[in-house]
Amino acid sequence: ELKVEQNPLFLSMQEGKNYTIYCNYSTTSDRLYWYRQDPGKSLESLFVLLSNGAVKQEGRLMASLDTKARLSTLHITAAVHDLSATYFCAVDPTDSWGKLQFGAGTQVVVTP
Amino acid sequence: DGGITQSPKYLFRKEGQNVTLSCEQNLNHDAMYWYRQDPGQGLRLIYYSQIVNDFQKGDIAEGYSVSREKKESFPLTVTSAQKNPTAFYLCASLNTGTGNTIYFGEGSWLTVV
Numbered sequence: 091e092l093k094v095e096q097n098p099l100f101l102s103m104q105e106g107k108n109y110t111i112y113c114n115y116s117t118t119s120d121r122l123y124w125y126r127q128d129p130g131k132s133l134e135s136l137f138v139l140l141s142n143g144a145v146k147q148e149g150r151l152m153a154s155l156d157t158k159a160r161l162s163t164l165h166i167t168a169a170v171h172d173l174s175a176t177y178f179c180a181v182d183p184t185d186s187w188g189k190l191q192f193g194a195g196t197q198v199v200v201t202p
Numbered sequence: 203d204g205g206i207t208q209s210p211k212y213l214f215r216k217e218g219q220n221v222t223l224s225c226e227q228n229l230n231h232d233a234m235y236w237y238r239q240d241p242g243q244g245l246r247l248i249y250y251s252q253i254v255n256d257f258q259k260g261d262i263a264e265g266y267s268v269s270r271e272k273k274e275s276f277p278l279t280v281t282s283a284q285k286n287p288t289a290f291y292l293c294a295s296l297n298t299g300t301g302n303t304i305y306f307g308e309g310s311w312l313t314v315v
Contacts, residue, residue: 123304131308131309132292132306132307132308132309133245133292133306135303135304135305138302138303140302178244178245180245182302189247189258189260190235190247190250190304192237192244192246193244194243194244195243195244
């Protein structure tokens, strides 16, 4: 059974500082997704990572994928209040393509 | 505009009732999904369909049923067998072409009264 573990589950950030969220998964996959969710809302796609070594950046967020280590990271540079949300990673396993599994989410709160 | 439409946004169910959540997409995507999210939790897969007239159970399919008679539609029925249905339900579809992207609907809140 595929397990997707995110850590930390809660992250209190100070504005202007850098932080990293980790996503570990237990089976072979080269497709990983990052999402953002605001309270009471649906999920917003942030990044799609489709190969080993993939790195994508958008604004203050950068995501990377290491399929050999089964690890993805979401790096936040110089946090700002607008980044307060819950962030999810999701993995599409190679042996059951299409059966996406989500991590538990990382709740991010950015304070001055 | 292309996208995924879920309805209703809010739904109340009485004990013993079946209710159906609608999900329609005009993105021409082959794969569609239903997820359940409980407060403060991640998403759990209920059912998914990769092609018309075919669907597979996810991790928590008990008490739910689906159909996929048309490419653009993937309704979810929450049956009376689902003992704790109060949750946020999200429908999604996947573009299986280059640069896979998963699109989510706005979600449906189901409450048992």
